[in-house]
Amino acid sequence: xxxxTERQVEELKQLLLEERRQLQDHFEREDADxxxxxxxxxxxxxxxxxxxxxxxLGTETFERxxxxxxxxxxxxxxxxxxxxxxxxxxxxxxxxxxxxxxxPFERLEALPAARRCVAHASDTLSEARPPEEDVxxxxxxxxxxxxxxxxxxxxxxxxxxxxxxxxxxxDTVRTDRGANDPALD
Numbered sequence: 001x002x003x004x005t006e007r008q009v010e011e012l013k014q015l016l017l018e019e020r021r022q023l024q025d026h027f028e029r030e031d032a033d034x035x036x037x038x039x040x041x042x043x044x045x046x047x048x049x050x051x052x053x054x055x056x057l058g059t060e061t062f063e064r065x066x067x068x069x070x071x072x073x074x075x076x077x078x079x080x081x082x083x084x085x086x087x088x089x090x091x092x093x094x095x096x097x098x099x100x101x102x103x104p105f106e107r108l109e110a111l112p113a114a115r116r117c118v119a120h121a122s123d124t125l126s127e128a129r130p131p132e133e134d135v136x137x138x139x140x141x142x143x144x145x146x147x148x149x150x151x152x153x154x155x156x157x158x159x160x161x162x163x164x165x166x167x168x169x170x171d172t173v174r175t176d177r178g179a180n181d182p183a184l185d
Contacts, residue, residue: 015112023078084113
């Protein structure tokens with residue numbers, strides 16, 4: 001049922017093997033470096049964070065979190081690559097897991113680990129809601145009603161226009177004290 005030729009499958013397998021090698025190299029280099037497992041104070045070279053301003057370690061914290069997110073993404077990519085190689089071994093490669101139709105060679109050439117045809121590619125997005133929603137409470141009834149009740153009142157959005165209508169400070173002072181006040185001259 002798979003319209004891919006043996007040559008095409010072999011070409012795609014080589015792409016997958018190269019991708020797997022690159023991803024494994026990334027993780028091996030990271031393990032050898034040991035930066036991911038080092039404590040924050042060890043990775044920065046600081047003996048203590050107590051004498052530093054909290055913002056001093058902000059960049060380091062950001063960098064570590066970014067690296068962790070990249071590693072998580074690359075780990076998922078490695079799993080997808082391994083799964084595609086398993087599909088090649090079992091003869092299920094190049095078949096959409098939703099409709100069972102063949103995935104065109106061009107799509108597989110662009111995304112060798114693709115599991116679905118273009119028509120079902122958007123089905124990969126999870127409909128699951130974030131776990132935080134399970135513990136969040138609903139807003140109280142009437143939330144936002146105060147905003148609607150105060151519609152049209154001064155909200156600082158037109159502050160410059162409002163101030164412009166009143167003039168500047170020297171105009172106000174001269175009006176209040178009079179034009180003959182020597183302190184103003």
